[in-house]
Amino acid sequence: MSRILTIGLSKGYLMKEALHYFETVGIIAEPYNDRQLILWDTTHQVRFLILRPTDVPVYVQQGIVDLGVTGLDMIREEEPDVCVLRDLKFGACRLSVCGDVNRPLSELTHGVRVATKFTNCTQKYFESLGIKVDIIKLYGSVELAAITGLSDFVVDLVATGKTLEENGLKEQITLFDSTAHLVANPVFYSLHFEQIKRFIAK
Amino acid sequence: MIHGISEILPDQLSRRQDILLSIRKVFEASHFQAITTPTFEPIEALSKGWDQFLKTSSIQFISDEGTHMVLRPEMTSSIARLISSRKEQLKLPLQLYYMENVFRRKHQLRKQELFQIGCEVIGKDDLDIDIAILQLLVQVLHAVGVHDFKIELGHVEHIQQLSPADQEALRQGMIVNVSVIPPIGDASILPKGSYLARLATQWDQRFPHYKGLLQYNLGKVESIDYYTGIMFDVLIEGVGAVVGRGGRYNDLLSAYGWNEPAVGFAIEFDQLALFLEKENT
Structure with a gap:
């Protein structure tokens, strides 16, 4: 599949742990510095956008990013139209x-x-x-x-x-x-369910 | 500035009207008649077939005479109310289409004024008519130049087999709380003998050139819960929100006093127009 996967991450202390989670599913970020707004993974098939924590739900709902990592607190507060895929269990x-x-x-x-x-x-x-x-x-x-x-x-x-x-x-x-959760745009969830499966496997 | 309403200037409007005209042609070629309804009416009459979602998301007010009024939040119930009150004058089956604005309460990024294009077939309940409605939806999308899309289908019979907790979690998008994630995919995921399996076979036989256009979701739920049979969404790659949705709602009209089955769909025109504008630049 040639389509690039775009993932929104929260800037700050949750970012390292989020990237660590993606490593466990085989997505490894290239080295980066703190001023970078966009990171790529080593295969250049996955792009990370570094966002303000409060902005992650908006980016996911609008489909600008396919997946996002955000706190349950933000999900409950913003009530975005997103699919909540997984409790990432960090950032408690x-x-x-x-x-x-x-x-x-x-x-x-x-x-x-x-x-x-x-x-x-x-x-x-x-x-x-x-x-x-x-x-x-x-x-x-x-x-x-x-x-x-x-x-x-x-x-x-x-x-x-x-x-x-x-x-x-x-x-x-x-x-x-509240803990960090992995969320997906609902249209992306439906159109790329096969790709989503590896993120929701229990 | 008021949040969630659209202001459209002449150039943009002219492009939009071209799109509307080509859709109108498709409906009329299939012998659908245009219908309109009052923009607002007493909530007591209009809300008879409503679920909690429509009740809490509609814009309500008190008229000069002190009547509790509501701006129509969607067309289907509004049409159901209108035709049921005039059933003696109408001949079944009815094939109706509309292009109208509807109104919703402010909620985060959602718009307050939406423009919806849709259609309803009233008085028929069989596989042929469900397939005809899907075919019409495909024709409408093709007519406006949308080719790369999928129609995702679900059916209430699959949802009803899930636990109430799983149904609720799916409705809220809380996949994390669903005990067994229902599959999404091509016809191979459908249980043998199910309505959707029969629909899929028929569809592939009749429209081999539309192969791969339908996909199936055994966990499909809609925020409006009046559906009694098939339910479907239009999905376009790269468009974050659903562009159109529809389904069968055989119990809705009886809430307004006319016990007739119905099926239909609505296209979110603002989403569609935005997509087409991006495509063409």
Whole structure:
């Protein structure tokens, strides 16, 4: 098959582990430097695009890339039209409600302000509890919102909990656990099922 | 700026109308008649045959008189509602086509206003008519210059054999949670004696020159769940989204008071036009 396979990867610490996974299925990346946006595999049959983590679902849904590696957190947040093929089991973290260590959970009730990057997940979670909260959309350093009083609680990703601890915050409730997942464009999945099989073999 | 609507300038519109004209010719050569429906109407009447997907993705509002209204989110139920209310005036079988805009609630990258081209055959339920609808779809695609595509077929009888958990996982695209991944491929994957196996044999006999144009997916599910028989999608290499879809829905009309079977398809014209514009540049 001469068609080039295009795979979207998240820039950052997940990239090495993603490339390691592709090695296990026989796709070996050529040496690269940190500024490269496009990498090739040693056979030049596979091309990796290095994307911002939040952009991977869009590239996959639009079919610009055939496959992508993205966190379950992004899949739940963006709800892209993609096929989720496999749990890659690295990059483990949790999406959690966090607040000041001295703030009891009982204060998490109607009318509290919750800051987060994950507005969709946050909205759905509080709706399922029947609690009406005011959601503040932020783009980074979400912990600061709870420290400075911009919000009463935050919903954010927690890996080790160290950042929270250093900032006097506590993880209160876990919404869900997340790891990196391999996703495919649905049309690509159907048209190249034979090629897809090796990625989903259990 | 409003998200998810299209603004089309004269040059682009003229190219699009050329495409529409060639499609119209195909429908009319096969004796299909054009139909239109109200853009919005009371939700109580229109939503009788709807599943959760259509209910939650449609744009609703309250009219001046206080009636709960909805913009049609697709044409099939809208046509079903219209013809069922006028069944005394109509003669079966009905062969109808439409070229209309439909409206969906804002969701991520999806458009709010879509232009759909489609057709319906009402009052017939057999293998011949299912094959005729697929043949018509092929003719429409060929007429506008799309040649490198596949039609992927599934059937509810295969889905019903899966566990409810697997069905749900497939519907959500969570292949990772499906216990046994249903195969996709040519007619060799089809269980002997199944409806699709009979369809495949007939198709290959009647259209040897269309060989390889159909593929089969035993795990095919659609987001709209009113299908009762075959279901199919149009897949084009390099186009990320499905360009057209359709199937058989024998129970839909009875929700509107007319117990007649139906089969049809709809083409997402915005996807198709985008593909053709890219092809021709």
